Amino acid sequence: MAKQRIWLGIVFCLLWVSAGESVFAQGFSWPEEPENLKVLPGSVKGSELGNVMRGFASGLGVRCQYCHAARAGQEIDPMDLMTFDFASDANPMKENARTMIKMVSAINDTHLSELDLPDSERPDSERLAVSCITCHHGLEKPRQLEDVLAGVLDADGVAAAIQSYHELRERHYGSSAYNFRAGELGGLAERLLEEGELEAAIEILALENEQHPDFAWGHYLSATAYEEAGEREAALEHMQKAVDVAPADGKAFFSRALEELKQESPR
Secondary structure: HHHHEEEEEHOOOOOOOOHHHHHHHEEEEOOOOOOOOOOOOOOOHHHHHHHHHHHHHHHHHHOHHOOOOOOOOOOEEEEHHHHHOOOOOOOHHHHHHHHHHHHHHOOOOOOOOHOOOOOOOOOOOOOOOOOHHHHHHHOOOOOOOOHHHHHHHHHOOOHHHHHHHHHHHHHHHHHHHHOOOOOHHHHHHHHHHHHHOOOOOOOOHHHHHHHHHHHHHHHHHHHHHHOOOOOHHHHHHHHHHHOOOOOOHHHHHHHHHHHHHHOOOOO
């Protein structure tokens, strides 16, 4: 019983309410005795099932047709739940969803319960638990911004990666979908530097410095990249900028790096 309360608590924390929900569900009511439940607790009934489904949809940023099939002889209308056969297994994504539900349950019921966590003695409603949104953050495919941009860069080049960054930022900034904080682009640039892709790294770091001009590490990485490329003046300029914007507890590190760079012989 405790596990069911934990599981339902996880799902309910994902609830979202749409202004048009009354239209969305017009003429439809969730069955008090749902059919074909294979991984959801048998205690989930009626309106609770709707809350569960909305939690999944919100966690992945998808709609019902992502996992569910149409009623026989009908075409799905996303705004009309009467067009769905929710008990059907015809959509293969439904089985994937079941697998993910079992994974989440295993993490919460087995792995997290085995850890000696400070909250282990707290009530079920306050215990640490993962849910769909913990990883997905409203995205169908839960990928880090650095990895998304790296894929675009490998396929279409650095200009396309930079354009993709701006598009993603325009669409998702302020949500939990992607991390647009200082350092994310720097991580991609460090990967490029390790691979010897100096020009691409320099362009990505230019974007980092444009978005986060007061991020000392971004300027430090730019100095490192320019130094490797033999552009000494640009390297010195960025290292000086790193010193200028560094917080007090980090200024000594960047100051030493600047002095070492000044003492090195020009290439």
